[in-house]
Amino acid sequence: MQFLSPAKGFLGLKKADAGAAKDAKAVIIPFGLESSVSYGGGTGKGPQAMIDASHQVELFDDEFWCEPFRRYGVATMNPPRIAKGQAKALTQLEGMVESALKAGKFPLVFGGEHAITAGSIRPFAKRYKDLVVLHIDAHADLRDGYDGEHYSHAAAIRRVMDHAHVKVVSFGIRNISQEEIPFLDKNGNRIKIFWAREKAQWNMKDALKHFKGKPVYITFDIDAFDTSLMPATGTPEPGGLFWDDAMTIIREVAKVGHIVGGDVNELAPKPNLHGCDFVAAKLAYKILNFAFLISHRNKLKKAA
Numbered sequence: 001m002q003f004l005s006p007a008k009g010f011l012g013l014k015k016a017d018a019g020a021a022k023d024a025k026a027v028i029i030p031f032g033l034e035s036s037v038s039y040g041g042g043t044g045k046g047p048q049a050m051i052d053a054s055h056q057v058e059l060f061d062d063e064f065w066c067e068p069f070r071r072y073g074v075a076t077m078n079p080p081r082i083a084k085g086q087a088k089a090l091t092q093l094e095g096m097v098e099s100a101l102k103a104g105k106f107p108l109v110f111g112g113e114h115a116i117t118a119g120s121i122r123p124f125a126k127r128y129k130d131l132v133v134l135h136i137d138a139h140a141d142l143r144d145g146y147d148g149e150h151y152s153h154a155a156a157i158r159r160v161m162d163h164a165h166v167k168v169v170s171f172g173i174r175n176i177s178q179e180e181i182p183f184l185d186k187n188g189n190r191i192k193i194f195w196a197r198e199k200a201q202w203n204m205k206d207a208l209k210h211f212k213g214k215p216v217y218i219t220f221d222i223d224a225f226d227t228s229l230m231p232a233t234g235t236p237e238p239g240g241l242f243w244d245d246a247m248t249i250i251r252e253v254a255k256v257g258h259i260v261g262g263d264v265n266e267l268a269p270k271p272n273l274h275g276c277d278f279v280a281a282k283l284a285y286k287i288l289n290f291a292f293l294i295s296h297r298n299k300l301k302k303a304a
Contacts, residue, residue: 056281139223229279
């Protein structure tokens, strides 16, 4: 694994604060895949925009009353030259995630389009027989391909479901096509959707039963956020989640499950909307903080 300097990587750390990359427990994997987008473009620039914006994220987290990165350490891989062809690119990403896991790291992938999840999930699916995917998104992404592309961004979760032992719990969904319904109905024992329109009635106690004691992979498509908060994405949808909604979901899942990795995807940076880049960057930092200061800590307590 080759890494950016701490100053150029996620959070823009000083060398003295960052420590050695080999000692970092969290690894950021920038993977700006953009080849199957079907509406707005720009996701290829998403990873770098998140990294750049993260240099402005305050390192102190008032929820934990510390600078959490010091508890786990973070390093950022060099952005790769992405292989041509969707299948080859996803195999390339699979290898990068596998390398991080073999080194004992927590991989967090920055996309790129949501299709990346089909590649990044593979090493986790091989390792965990009871893996649960926390899917936060505006779209169900259960099409079996789209526009002739088997690994389309619109099929991201369908490709996750190709792993027969993996379950998915989705939050914030407010867009699904007729063609996806038969698959959803047939796989109701493996897919649970908490629809955005029913947000006020969500029963989090019921939702958390799906994650209790399980390894959890988070895939967060930022179009899950309402368009008023996140217009810088390729397929925006009204009626979405707000910051505190997302934080509550991830925080509560971290309390009962063991977060093992994840991805943040579909940021399409737009001029003069740098606030969107910042939201995505801070989201990534919060995911790491919840994973290491709640989820992993709980696992260590149980082991003790």
